[in-house]
Amino acid sequence: MIALTDSLAAAVARHLGAAMGDHPRVEALSRLTAGAANETWSFDVIGMLPSGEEQRFGCILRRSPGIGDEGKSDTNLGKAGEAQVQRAARDAGVAAAEVLFILDAEDDLGDGYVMARLEGETLPRRILRDAEYAELRTHLARDCGRTLAQLHSVDPARLPTLTTLGAAEQIERYGEIYRAFGQPVPVFDLALRWLADHRQDPRRLTLVHGDFRNGNLMVGPEGIRAVMDWELAHLGDPMEDLGWLCVTSWRFGEIDHPVGGFGQREDLFAGYEAAGGGNVNPEAVRYWEVFGTLKWGIMCMIMTHSHLSGATRSVEKAAIGRRVSETELDLLNLLT
Template identity: 50%
Template sequence: MDGAELAARLAGAYRRQAATAVRIDGLQRLSAGASAETWRFERIAGGAREPMILQRFTGEKQFTAALDKRTQGLVQRAAHDAGIATPRVDLILEAADGLGEGFVSAFVAGETLGQRITRAPELARARGQLAGQCARALADIHRMGRDGLPPLPAEQPAAMIGRLRRAHDGFGVRLPVFELAFAWLQERLPATVEQRLVHGDFRNGNFIVDGGGLVAVLDWEAAHLGDPLEDLGWMCLNAWRFGQIAQPVGGFGGREELFQAYEAATATAVDRQRVRFWEVFGTLRWGVICQWFGNQFITGEVPLIERAAIGRRVAETELDLLDLIEGVE
């Protein structure tokens, strides 16, 4: 589908759903993600221009448990309506729109590239505040009620480990460090807690930052109901530090800074050992995702060199797992 047809169908979607005459201007494709393509455009209605972002599902197979784009848009809309700092969802595509799965949200200015967030001189002041801001954003997400949310999967640690185990076994490669991590997790299953909304992929690279710090949370495709401390563990993965390994929280902050700000925002104590469980789980999960990307290249399913490069990162996750299990920083 070329840009002119896409713009026409978008305008038609607005006409059908919002009963509003809208013109689409300046449609520009941005870099495509692993499972979606992203377009920027200006929505013109009543003489007013507003920059918008369209995300469309490309039809490419996703790793297990990813939400479809419609559900992702509904979650983001509910989060925005609840006061969470996330872009306003303007339109959720329907079958009649002829554009597949997707949604349109307001454009939010700022930086999303993890390497720039951890290094850019103009973001130095922001980095000093980000860990605390992330903790408060997570607290806001975790206290959200279920009203307005679409049906979401309810996850338990044992089932999540089992699903990851089956995905790993499907590649036909047994990795001793992964076997150690699976055993470590099975021996330390945390007690059941009240399930809350979990973002599922809250990390550096999945939010927008400007000179004042955190502006907006993005990428809700892994949202589910579960243990809120899963988000804190995932936030601390070495993979999301972008080389700044001495700063466990996104390459810009310390664990205690994150935990203490979260405790202050929620008036609850953070169980450090439970967060460690989730950090080990998250590292293993990322390792299996790296296997999945690498396997797509090996089998020719997605013959892109980027997939091969991510596949090579399995070895990094093995080292990270050993360090976490042995308590090495």
């Protein structure tokens, strides 16, 4: 960890240069998330202002050190691409942390980027239950609608090259993954068939966040402070983001509030339309909610099989396979 501290201090000095003074120090380095292919670290940069006054600046490092393939996503965006998307979204008005710099080969720290550290709540159960957020919960669904409208309005010319993932490609991909496990989940076959039969052609192609849900939102009592985890960003049907936000798994027990466990669909749609996102097609949102529920179920299978294959042995990954049945019940409730 001392080595990482030193390398980070050198990277900060190279990229941020004069802004942080001549010899910026790195302190309070701590690992926030554990994962073989994705690491998130928090640290402070202490720099010297020209006045001789010290200033402390909170930072977050996200990187993939280049080991394991667990984090390989559909999008293969890479951490640099993720940072570029986050930057473009922030420039378009989406609440997101400021990207300070993207790591390069000379930093020798892997694929990653450093962003400003923001303060706020990210734990879904606190957002849904703490008294501090009672007022927030009355308008958070509408706020999500506004944020998604901004996110979907990002000019594609300002984005890195993104994979286009429509419904057809995603059904094909997740269907193949599921069938390759050789483990019969008849509800998944029923859902795959339903999704193929009811496919809705997108009205337009936009930037899609890909994981916009309760759990990836940092909030304060006043509203959304940052949309996090941009690694699944792609081009696709904007309704995908609205549907994923409504998947029952992301309601954390508050199932009568379809939007993230905190709000109603009408408020989400109204916020989206009022912010210039265009008319919401409720049928398409529902379609993507079905797809999202299936996708989460198959993701649970992927994680469990990563344990079973020996790729990443973990009691958590072993246990998550038993959450597949949750998505089966939710799918049966949705398929009519």
